[in-house]
Amino acid sequence: xxxxxxxxxxxxxxxxxxxxxxxxxxxxxxxxxxxxxxxxxxxxxxxxxxxxxxxxxxxxxxxxxxxxxxxxxxxxxxxxxxxxxxxxxxxxxxxxxxxxxxxxxxxxxxxxxxxxxxxxxxxxxxxxxxxxxxxxxxxxxxxxxxxxxxxxxxxxxxxxxxxxxxxxxxxxxxxxxxxxxxxxxxxxxxxxxxxxxxxxxxxxxxxxxxxxxxxxxxxxxxxxxxxxxxxxxxxxxxxxxxxxxxxxxxxxxxxxxxxxxxxxxxxxxxxxxxxxxxxxxxxxxxxxxxxxxxxxxxxxxxxxxxxxxxxxxxxxxxxxxxxxxxxxxx
Numbered sequence: 001x002x003x004x005x006x007x008x009x010x011x012x013x014x015x016x017x018x019x020x021x022x023x024x025x026x027x028x029x030x031x032x033x034x035x036x037x038x039x040x041x042x043x044x045x046x047x048x049x050x051x052x053x054x055x056x057x058x059x060x061x062x063x064x065x066x067x068x069x070x071x072x073x074x075x076x077x078x079x080x081x082x083x084x085x086x087x088x089x090x091x092x093x094x095x096x097x098x099x100x101x102x103x104x105x106x107x108x109x110x111x112x113x114x115x116x117x118x119x120x121x122x123x124x125x126x127x128x129x130x131x132x133x134x135x136x137x138x139x140x141x142x143x144x145x146x147x148x149x150x151x152x153x154x155x156x157x158x159x160x161x162x163x164x165x166x167x168x169x170x171x172x173x174x175x176x177x178x179x180x181x182x183x184x185x186x187x188x189x190x191x192x193x194x195x196x197x198x199x200x201x202x203x204x205x206x207x208x209x210x211x212x213x214x215x216x217x218x219x220x221x222x223x224x225x226x227x228x229x230x231x232x233x234x235x236x237x238x239x240x241x242x243x244x245x246x247x248x249x250x251x252x253x254x255x256x257x258x259x260x261x262x263x264x265x266x267x268x269x270x271x272x273x274x275x276x277x278x279x280x281x282x283x284x285x286x287x288x289x290x291x292x293x294x295x296x297x298x299x300x301x302x303x304x305x306x307x308x309x310x311x312x313x314x315x316x317x318x319x320x321x322x323x324x325x326x327x328x329x330x
Contacts, residue, residue: 015061015102019092022060022101023047026092036193038184043088050075050085060102069111079113086112123272123279123310124265129153132265139259144220147213148239148252149259152270154210156277156295159270160184161200163247164192165238167221170214177210178203179296183246190246200296214238278303282310 027047031040054071055063068089075082090107097105124132136149152162160182169178179202181192195201206214217238224244225235232244239247253270260266274295281291288311292303304311 016059017101018056019058019060019063020052020056022096023052023056023092025099025101026095030095036184037191038186038193041186043091046085046088050077050081051089055089060096063106065106065109068106072110072112075113082113086110123276124268126280126283128264129276129280132268135259135263135265141255141259142242144217144239144242145252145255147217147220149256149273151210151213151239152273153276154207154213155204156274156281157204158182158196158200158274158296159249159252161195161296163237163239163249164195166236167218167238168236170238172211172215175206175211176203177206183249185249190248195296197296197298199293199298202293202296204294275306278307279310282307 027040027044031043035043072082072086075085077085086107090105093102093105093107096102133150133153136146139146141149148162151157152159155162155177157179161179164181164183165177165179166181169180171178179195179200182195182200184191184193221235221238221240224240224242225232228244232240234240234244234246237246241247241251249270256268256270257266260268278291278295281294282288288303289300292300295303297303
């Protein structure tokens with residue numbers, strides 16, 4: 001759809017513009033300058049699938065806060081997916097206000113559907129974690145996949161950060177891992193980019209188990225290099241594919257799901273391994289700020305919001321501990 005004159009002019013108020021025109025402007029002018037290629041790819045996919053059919057033909061003046069609430073509540077999607085859709089709509093309208101296309105943002109105070117399963121099995125308890133590690137060790141998965149699952153659990157890294165590691169990021173002498181890149185997949189095309197936020201660029205310490213995993217992986221990569229020779233495209237990567245290319249996240253997830261199928265851990269995803277790591281740290285009494293830095297969150301409040309239930313449980317445990325200490329009551 002072609003843009004209206006007012007949209008091309010950037011600043012002329014025009015609330016009769018259709019949402020699809022505004023979105024065209026957003027993806028043509030704002031997105032390429034301000035967003036990562038992988039984010040644009042994701043946003044466009046969500047827009048074309050979930051937003052354009054519903055809001056595309058509506059005039060901006062008709063998209064009110066109550067209307068957006070109605071739209072958000074009408075989606076037959078997982079509430080977490082609805083929230084992702086809302087983030088895109090919110091971003092588009094925010095730029096519309098900044099550019100003068102509309103005067104107010106209808107996204108303010110929109111009521112989103114509650115995620116009833118938001119707190120469902122975010123992480124595993126200590127006994128479950130031990131059983132999960134046993135499952136990994138005893139499974140028939142390839143050894144490099146076992147190392148990936150265990151590495152994610154021990155480090156709490158995002159998948160893209162894990163698959164974006166190169167050997168120059170690993171310091172065995174000082175027992176540290178520098179996280180400087182993330183591996184993105186845009187329509188099957190892989191590329192290394194800076195991590196999610198500025199705070200995501202960080203250095204974490206490795207345990208002796210993590211170091212052992214990486215040393216085993218280094219031996220595996222050397223063997224792979226000898227076997228593949230010149231066809232090994234990325235020998236610098238810590239976790240390359242079996243053919244020496246960048247690692248495909250979806251294939252690793254498929255392997256994880258195959259391993260956990262029919263077990264008590266069938267709900268586990270690659271990202272939930274990160275939650276397990278964070279929850280272990282919280283339950284071990286590690287300071288919230290240190291955990292936030294370890295995970296690469298942009299703000300300590302992000303960590304607090306994500307793990308609000310864990311923190312609430314810790315508060316109850318503290319109260320119970322004080323009660324037991326002072327009164328002797330269990």
